[in-house]
Amino acid sequence: MPFDTAPVAGSEPRRVRATAAELETTRRRAAGRRLAIGLGLVVVVAGALVVALLVGPARLSLAEVVGALGRRLFGREAASWRDTVVVSVRLPRALVALLVGGGFAVAGAALQGLFRNPLADPGVLGVSSGASLGAVVAISAGIAGHAIWTLPFAAFAGAAADVLLVFAIAARRGRGRLFSGTLLLVGVAVGALNVSLTTFVLSAALARYDAGRQIVYWLLGALEARTWDHVLLGAPAVLIGVAIINAHARELDALLLGEMGAASVGVDVARVRLRVVLASALVVGASVAVAGPIGFVGLLVPHLIRLAVGSAHRALLPLAFLGGGLFLLIADVVARTLPAREIPVGVVTAAIGAPAFLILLLRRRTAETVS
Amino acid sequence: MTTAVTALVEAEGVGFSYGPRTIFEQVVLAVRPGELVALCGPNGAGKSTLLRLLLGLHAPSAGQVRLGGLPVATLSRRQIARRAALLPQDAPVDLPLTVREAVALGRLPHLDRFQPEGAADGEAVERALEATDAVALGERPVAELSGGERQRVHLARALAQEAPLLLLDEPIAGLDLAHQLQALDLLRTIVDAGRGALVALHDLSLAARRCDRMILLAGGRIRADDAPAVVLTPETLAQVFGVRAEVRLDGDGRPFVLPHEPLRGVPPGDSAR
Numbered sequence: 001m002p003f004d005t006a007p008v009a010g011s012e013p014r015r016v017r018a019t020a021a022e023l024e025t026t027r028r029r030a031a032g033r034r035l036a037i038g039l040g041l042v043v044v045v046a047g048a049l050v051v052a053l054l055v056g057p058a059r060l061s062l063a064e065v066v067g068a069l070g071r072r073l074f075g076r077e078a079a080s081w082r083d084t085v086v087v088s089v090r091l092p093r094a095l096v097a098l099l100v101g102g103g104f105a106v107a108g109a110a111l112q113g114l115f116r117n118p119l120a121d122p123g124v125l126g127v128s129s130g131a132s133l134g135a136v137v138a139i140s141a142g143i144a145g146h147a148i149w150t151l152p153f154a155a156f157a158g159a160a161a162d163v164l165l166v167f168a169i170a171a172r173r174g175r176g177r178l179f180s181g182t183l184l185l186v187g188v189a190v191g192a193l194n195v196s197l198t199t200f201v202l203s204a205a206l207a208r209y210d211a212g213r214q215i216v217y218w219l220l221g222a223l224e225a226r227t228w229d230h231v232l233l234g235a236p237a238v239l240i241g242v243a244i245i246n247a248h249a250r251e252l253d254a255l256l257l258g259e260m261g262a263a264s265v266g267v268d269v270a271r272v273r274l275r276v277v278l279a280s281a282l283v284v285g286a287s288v289a290v291a292g293p294i295g296f297v298g299l300l301v302p303h304l305i306r307l308a309v310g311s312a313h314r315a316l317l318p319l320a321f322l323g324g325g326l327f328l329l330i331a332d333v334v335a336r337t338l339p340a341r342e343i344p345v346g347v348v349t350a351a352i353g354a355p356a357f358l359i360l361l362l363r364r365r366t367a368e369t370v371s
Numbered sequence: 372m373t374t375a376v377t378a379l380v381e382a383e384g385v386g387f388s389y390g391p392r393t394i395f396e397q398v399v400l401a402v403r404p405g406e407l408v409a410l411c412g413p414n415g416a417g418k419s420t421l422l423r424l425l426l427g428l429h430a431p432s433a434g435q436v437r438l439g440g441l442p443v444a445t446l447s448r449r450q451i452a453r454r455a456a457l458l459p460q461d462a463p464v465d466l467p468l469t470v471r472e473a474v475a476l477g478r479l480p481h482l483d484r485f486q487p488e489g490a491a492d493g494e495a496v497e498r499a500l501e502a503t504d505a506v507a508l509g510e511r512p513v514a515e516l517s518g519g520e521r522q523r524v525h526l527a528r529a530l531a532q533e534a535p536l537l538l539l540d541e542p543i544a545g546l547d548l549a550h551q552l553q554a555l556d557l558l559r560t561i562v563d564a565g566r567g568a569l570v571a572l573h574d575l576s577l578a579a580r581r582c583d584r585m586i587l588l589a590g591g592r593i594r595a596d597d598a599p600a601v602v603l604t605p606e607t608l609a610q611v612f613g614v615r616a617e618v619r620l621d622g623d624g625r626p627f628v629l630p631h632e633p634l635r636g637v638p639p640g641d642s643a644r
Contacts, residue, residue: 023506023507023509023510026509026510027471027509027510030469030510116463247484247485250476250479250482250484251479253468253472253476254476254479256463256466256467256468257459257462257463257466257473257476257528258459258461258462258463260423260428260457260459260460260461261457261459261462261463261525263426263428263448263457264426264452264456264457264458264459264529264532265452265456265476265477265479265480265528265532266447266448266449266450266451266452266453266479266480267448267479268447268448306467310467310468310469310472310512311467311468312468312469312472
């Protein structure tokens with residue numbers, strides 16, 4: 001749009017001028033809208049949580065679910081096996097979904113903003129494929145069965161190794177400095193290496209039916225049989241990472257101005273990039289560790305939230321956390337209630353996410369103004 | 372030029388090399404409050420590099436830069452941002468923020484990490500929007516604005532920063548004539564109110580119309596630093612830009628450039644490499 005109707009010297013053309021009061025109203029309405037969306041999401045998440053506790057092979061009534069939660073909360077004796085189903089099976093599984101979905105969405109939103117690239121997602125630096133490789137090696141070597149924490153631990157170690165490798169290579173190329181473009185390219189290359197090694201381990205493991213089946217299932221991303229151990233393993237890393245990202249909301253906004261623009265308003269670009277990338281890696285590593293590489297949450301949800309509240313990270317990040325959690329929780333309920341035998345939740349998120357992303361893309365006026 | 376006033380920015384014998392390539396050396400310049408200074412020179416002379424260097428984004432290979440009297444190398448990015456605001460050349464076209472959100476980013480160097488924006492910040496944003504005639508654009512997405520409007524918004528962001536010095540890298544490139552004049556007049560008003568500005572410009576005649584001084588950077592050196600009427604001569608234009616050009620005076624007695632043809636040989640900007 002090279003032309004507009006701005007005043008030409010001498011003659012101020014008539015233009016629709018908003019009065020200060022109108023602008024104030026618009027601004028208040030925008031702020032109110034953000035708050036309403038936030039509160040609305042909280043309510044919907046709470047509702048979805050109740051549904052997630054109700055749905056399953058064992059038919060439970062709302063009273064039984066509420067009773068089970070109440071008895072647990074106030075330290076009373078469990079009334080029956082139904083309490084165990086609610087408190088020890090369905091609740092931790094739902095909490096893992098909220099945690100991991102929220103974590104993926106926040107990491108995706110931060111990385112999309114940081115790299116100014118609408119296609120950035122939690123997998124962009126190879127972190128999730130690194131975590132997958134770690135997990136697959138652990139399953140194949142047979143150490144995953146020893147304790148419930150060995151598999152998440154191996155996955156997290158894989159994610160950490162990936163980040164160290166990507167940073168080391170990128171810093172070497174940048175003579176000590178980290179450039180966005182280099183990070184992305186190195187991430188893609190190392191990610192491809194992770195995938196090929198994962199496939200190698202998988203093909204070697206296929207001879208053993210159990211290990212092969214377990215690997216394939218894990219790689220699709222699943223929330224089946226997640227326990228309080230998984231919640232406790234994942235929650236600290238995810239929540240700390242999300243908090244760190246959230247604390248850099250203003251700097252992420254400034255980075256939308258480009259690196260020079262951000263530096264001009266006092267942002268130490270290299271430091272912020274390092275912190276946000278490491279925090280995202282922490283979130284993604286921990287999320288993949290407890291739930292597997294679930295796709296499309298981190299790509300799709302931030303874009304949906306941006307459509308509703310814009311790109312300013314102070315609103316975007318918390319709402320992406322709620323929205324991502326909600327999306328994964330709903331996807332998990334769908335996965336559990338489909339008439340076929342239970343399918344991995346990663347299949348559902350991709351099945352919903354891919355068409356939703358396409359619709360989003362086609363409805364945009366210009367494809368370039370995404371990030 | 373009075374020496375009693377502390378310069379907002381000073382370059383003292385500054386040189387910059389990129390690997391084995393020397394971009395420029397022995398650069399001496401100063402900008403004081405109330406001064407609008409044009410930084411001109413052929414493509415590739417290092418104008419953008421010099422502006423970044425003044426903001427401490429590159430370290431000079433020789434000499435030093437002072438912002439408000441203090442060596443820039445000793446200042447943090449936030450401290451620098453409170454002393455000087457840069458309007459980069461590559462300001463993104465598709466900034467996915469509203470005008471107000473974009474302008475409010477100028478308050479970042481004044482806010483601690485968890486400190487919410489206060490009344491003073493709101494007022495600074497309001498003043499910046501008023502100064503750039505962008506109040507009415509307030510809630511519109513920057514990505515939907517025209518080139519002229521967008522440039523005003525980026526300038527408002529720099530103003531909201533409330534830094535005494537503005538560094539602008541070709542702020543009027545890509546604007547039509549009316550908007551170029553409008554932008555420079557706006558800049559003139561802002562500087563007359565007490566700030567200092569160093570502006571990289573390509574249009575010598577426009578620069579001469581509105582700026583107090585012109586600095587010519589070419590062939591790795593400062594070739595001239597004086598009032599436009601002194602700087603703009605056919606000889607200088609031949610030397611610095613490699614063109615045959617006339618310099619005439621307009622009705623107000625200000626010089627303007629009438630370029631005729633490039634002189635034979637390589638343009639000086641390229642020979643500097």
